[in-house]
Amino acid sequence: MNADLPAVRQLSAGLPDEAFATDGLLTKRVLRAHALAMLSPVGDELLWDLGAGTGSIGIEWCRLHPGNTAVAVERDPDRAARIAANAARLGAAHRVQVRVATVADVLDDLPAPDAVFVGGGVEAGILHACWDVLAPGGRLVAHSVTAESDAVLLEAYRRWGGDLARIGVETAEPIGRFTVFRPLRTVTTWTATRR
Numbered sequence: 001m002n003a004d005l006p007a008v009r010q011l012s013a014g015l016p017d018e019a020f021a022t023d024g025l026l027t028k029r030v031l032r033a034h035a036l037a038m039l040s041p042v043g044d045e046l047l048w049d050l051g052a053g054t055g056s057i058g059i060e061w062c063r064l065h066p067g068n069t070a071v072a073v074e075r076d077p078d079r080a081a082r083i084a085a086n087a088a089r090l091g092a093a094h095r096v097q098v099r100v101a102t103v104a105d106v107l108d109d110l111p112a113p114d115a116v117f118v119g120g121g122v123e124a125g126i127l128h129a130c131w132d133v134l135a136p137g138g139r140l141v142a143h144s145v146t147a148e149s150d151a152v153l154l155e156a157y158r159r160w161g162g163d164l165a166r167i168g169v170e171t172a173e174p175i176g177r178f179t180v181f182r183p184l185r186t187v188t189t190w191t192a193t194r195r
Contacts, residue, residue, distance in 0.1 A: 013060050020086050025053035027119060030169045031187055032056055035117060038141045038191040043067050045114035050103045055083030055096060057117045062092035069095045071110055075102045118142040122149040127156055134194040144188040153190040162192025
C-alpha cells in the first residue's frame with residue numbers, strides 16, 4: 001500500500017484518482033462520478049462491481065450511504081488485494097466483499113444485486129446474465145474502451161433501451177512554458193434501468 005496516498009474526507013462521488021492505489025486499471029474520476037450518478041444509489045443497496053480493477057466504483061458506492069454494500073469481482077489476485085486495501089483505507093472495508101475469480105465463474109454464486117457496474121472488457125454473455133438477474137428498478141452501467149465491447153453495448157442498447165453515450169475527457173498539462181489538453185481514452189457507456 002502506498003503511504004503517500006492523500007487522506008480523503010470527501011463525501012461526494014468522484015474521489016481524486018490519487019486516493020486509490022492502482023496499477024493503472026482505474027476508472028478515472030470524471031467517468032467514475034458519471035457512472036455512480038447513473039447507478040443512482042438510494043441507500044441500503046448491493047452493487048456488483050464486475051472486473052473491478054482497483055475497486056473504485058464499489059468503494060465509492062459504499063461511501064455514498066452507510067447501508068450500501070458491494071461485491072467486487074476481480075480475477076487478478078494482486079488487484080484483488082489492492083481493492084481490499086483501498087476499501088480499508090477509504091472506510092469501506094466491511095462493506096466491500098472482494099471475490100478473486102473470473103466474472104463468468106462467480107455470477108451464479110452472488111447475491112442478487114440492486115445495481116451492476118461492468119467495467120472494461122464487456123462480453124455479451126455477461127451483460128445478458130447481469131440484465132436477467134436485475135429486479136424491476138435495478139440499474140446496469142457498462143463501460144467499454146474497445147470496438148468489440150462497443151458492439152456489445154450497441155446491441156444491448158438496441159435490445160433493452162437506456163442511454164448509450166461516448167464520453168471524452170481532456171485534462172490540462174504543461175508542455176514547456178505552455179499548457180495543452182491531453183485526451184484520456186474515450187469511453188462508451190451504456191446505462192439502463194430494468195422495467
